Amino acid sequence: MQQLIEKHKLHPDNLGKMDQPCLELQLEYNTCTILRKEIEEQTLELRKIKGEELHGMDIEELHKLEKDLQVGLSRVIETKGEKFLEEITALQQKEAQLMEENQRLKQMENLFSVQTHVLEQGQSSESITHICSLSDPPQDNDSSETSLKLGLPLPNRI
Template identity: 55%
Template sequence: MTRQKIEIKKIDNPTARQVTFSKRRRGLFKKAQELSTLCDAEVALIVFSTTGRLFDYSSSSMKQVIDRHNLHSQNLHKFDQPSLQLQLESSTYAILSKEMADRTRELRQMKGEELQELNMEELMRLEKSLEGGLSRVVQTKGERLLNEIDALRRKEAQLTEENLRLKQHETGINTNVQGHSFNTFICSSSGDNSQDRESSNTSLKLGLPFPS
């Protein structure tokens, strides 16, 4: 037959409970002895039965193991006591963490999140705060738009002035070019008339027919 698994709970029958206690106690002490022998460990066990009877096992001296345990516990207690500086840092960290959590929750509530835990008074206070913040945002936005419009107007005036200056400069260049062309035309005309007179005089002197 297969071995049945016993449910881990208190055994109601006192006789069966005592029998189980004796078997498990012997098995526990045997395992403690094996652990001490195999691993070279100091092991001490103290067990009180329901009747108040003491059972103990120690791989060496029970008193020595208990004293060592107490000394180790005292040292751990000393190490567990934080220094004053560490306590202050921990306190500051806790305060900052709480403040950060509060600010994060306020930001979420301003975005319309986590509003279920707020009562009517808190909701009205949040609404008033949002209205004040919205008015300041609208005011700042209007001032920013006016500044941008003024900057665009100044830039437009500068561009208009620059365009007018370029037109005046172009007009002056065209005037100089036209005057230079007119003078060149007069000089050219004068030169042609002189050549014609010289040709006429030469023809008369040689008795040649006068060119028409």
């Protein structure tokens, strides 16, 4: 059987077939050649955009390249402007939050100084509660109520 296969391979009609690459390999080679050419063209185009391969271009090609670059640059500038506006807006919102927090802390400081003053005067805790209820309480973002009592309650004086 092996001898028959060898004779078949050595026959003059079959020798030409053995040397021809298969159709699949030819298609892959053609595809590879097309892709290689496309890569070369894109690389040259990129070099032109970067300003590296301008010597072979005529005035019309240079003008078209300049126009394309100007359009691209205007898009970059526009996008950069949008990003700046977004950052400015975010910083303005943060500023407003910090100002609200600062106002709340000032109110708490004022309340604390009133309570400290009352305690130094030796008044009762009921009068402190009364003074605190008259003052403008700080507005918290959460709805929980908190109170601050300093020291021990003073005995009521008669």
